[in-house]
Amino acid sequence: MYQRDVSEIKAFVRWRGPDALVNTGLFVLLTIQAGLSTVRGSMVKVQNDGYDADCLWGKKSDGYKYLVDNADYLYGKVYDIVDKFGYDTPIGCSEIIRLFVNVPNMGMVKAGFFAQCLGFNTACLDSHNLKRLGISDSVVKINLKASEGTIRRKIAGYVTLCHKMVTDPMEQTNTAEYWWNSWCEYVAGNRANRALDTGDVVSRFHVECITYGFEHG
Numbered sequence: 001m002y003q004r005d006v007s008e009i010k011a012f013v014r015w016r017g018p019d020a021l022v023n024t025g026l027f028v029l030l031t032i033q034a035g036l037s038t039v040r041g042s043m044v045k046v047q048n049d050g051y052d053a054d055c056l057w058g059k060k061s062d063g064y065k066y067l068v069d070n071a072d073y074l075y076g077k078v079y080d081i082v083d084k085f086g087y088d089t090p091i092g093c094s095e096i097i098r099l100f101v102n103v104p105n106m107g108m109v110k111a112g113f114f115a116q117c118l119g120f121n122t123a124c125l126d127s128h129n130l131k132r133l134g135i136s137d138s139v140v141k142i143n144l145k146a147s148e149g150t151i152r153r154k155i156a157g158y159v160t161l162c163h164k165m166v167t168d169p170m171e172q173t174n175t176a177e178y179w180w181n182s183w184c185e186y187v188a189g190n191r192a193n194r195a196l197d198t199g200d201v202v203s204r205f206h207v208e209c210i211t212y213g214f215e216h217g
Contacts, residue, residue: 001184001203002177008207010119014079016214018071021078025067027209028114029060029105035192036205043212059105066103074099078118093122093159098152101142108142108158116176117210123162123179128186133165 013020023043030042034055042055051061067074077099085092093115100111113124125133125140139161142154163175185199196202 001200002174002180005203005207006117006119006176006180009117009210012207012211012214013118018075020210020214021075022064022067022071023213024117024210025074025100025103025106025114026064027206028110028117029063029067029103030055030209031113032060032105032110036187036202037193037195039209040205040212043209047213062104063106087119088121090156090159090163093120094152094155096120097122097155097159101144101151101155107140108155109140112158112162116180117206119176121174121176122159123176124183125158125162125165125179126183129179129183132186135165 009024013024026046027039027043030039030046034042038055042053045053045055046064051065053061056064078096081092081095081099085095096115096118097108097111100106100114101108103111103114106114109124109126112122113126115122116124123129125135127137130137130140140158142151142158144151146154162179166175166178180203181199184202187193187196188199188202189197193202196205
């Protein structure tokens with residue numbers, strides 16, 4: 001699942017440019033406190049209603065506007081980080097999360113998810129995963145008003161946690177793949193995702209949402 005679908009997302013963003021990065025970030029924002037199965041419909045709403053779409057509640061609209069307004073800068077920074085540090089290094093993962101936590105409403109966990117979608121070797125330790133691990137959500141909260149050193153230490157700790165909590169030593173070389181595949185299997189067919197009834201379908205749905213609007217380009 002991961003190898004097929006994240007490879008496709010990674011190539012999609014790289015070659016379709018800043019607008020594709022914005023679409024990926026929008027997808028991530030729309031997954032916040034929402035069932036994954038609702039996100040494709042929400043992407044349609046945003047296409048039709050823009051910042052006024054009812055699915056962009058709270059600060060999601062601010063996050064989307066930030067992505068649009070800073071698309072070229074963010075796209076350039078993503079691949080500057082890739083060129084300097086690669087996709088797999090802890091510092092590369094920390095740098096990309098540091099970039100994305102500036103997006104309003106995204107937070108550290110969803111910044112990790114954004115990075116994971118782009119092929120970085122980190123993950124989204126969301127409420128589902130924290131429940132599985134028995135970890136308090138306070139562990140993954142970040143205060144952007146703290147000093148830069150504190151922010152960076154918090155992010156580095158999160159990247160380490162993503163690797164540390166992989167229970168199978170054979171999977172620790174690709175933390176992102178472990179968390180992607182196990183999360184897709186875990187949420188498949190649950191109350192919020194009855195139509196997404198297998199892990200494979202859940203995984204593929206990510207691609208369908210992220211590439212929405214680009215199908216015929």
